[in-house]
Amino acid sequence: DQQVKQNSPSLSVQEGRISILNCDYTNSMFDYFLWYKKYPAEGPTFLISISSIKDKNEDGRFTVFLNKSAKHLSLHIVPSQPGDSAVYFCAASVRYGGSQGNLIFGKGTKLSVKP
C-alpha cells in the first residue's frame, strides 16, 4: 500500500511556463516532506523541504505548498527551464521519529521542459 503517491508519471511543459508537480500521502503522522530531483544514472539531489507547521516554502524558482487537510503537496517551478527536465521524487517522513523518520518515496514524475 503506497503511503506516498505521485499520480502523474510524466509532465511536459513549455520553457518559461509554470511546472506543477503533485504528491499525495496517506499517513497523517508524516510531518516533514521533501522534493528531490534526479537525472539519469545519478543520485537524487535535494531540492526543497517543508515542515507540517508551514503551508508554503520558497527557494528561488521552487515553491512547495502543503495542504494538510487534503494530505497533498505540490512543487511549483517558475519559470521552467530546459535544465529542469528530470525525474522529481516526493518523499515524506515523521521527522524525528526514529525508524519512522525513514523517508518514504513516491514513484516519481518525469518532467520535460521543451524549449
Add this chain to the structure above:
Amino acid sequence: DGGITQSPKYLFRKEGQNVTLSCEQNLNHDAMYWYRQDPGQGLRLIYYSQIVNDFQKGDIAEGYSVSREKKESFPLTVTSAQKNPTAFYLCAIKDRDNEQFFGPGTRLTVL
C-alpha cells in the same frame, strides 16, 4: 573533496556470484541508507544504519546483507539469493535535519 562516494559506478556480475557495493562518507553523519531504484519505481529501502555496529532491514532486505564496522563506511553485499539484482543502487546519509543526501549511485547488471 568531501561527501558521499560510491564505487564502482558500473558493475557487472555473473549469476550466482555475490558482489559488494561500496559506500563511503566523510561528513561525520551517523545514519546511512541503501536504496534500490528500478524503472518506474520510487526508491525502495534495503537496509539502514543509525549508528556504528547497528543496522536494520528496510522494506526489501531479502537477498542483501550489510555491515557497519566504521562510521565512514556502509558496504552492501548483493548475494546470489537476490532474485532480481539488476538495478541502480543508491547510498545516502541523513543529517540532523532529517534530510537525506545521496551518493552518485552504482549500476549493477547481472549477466
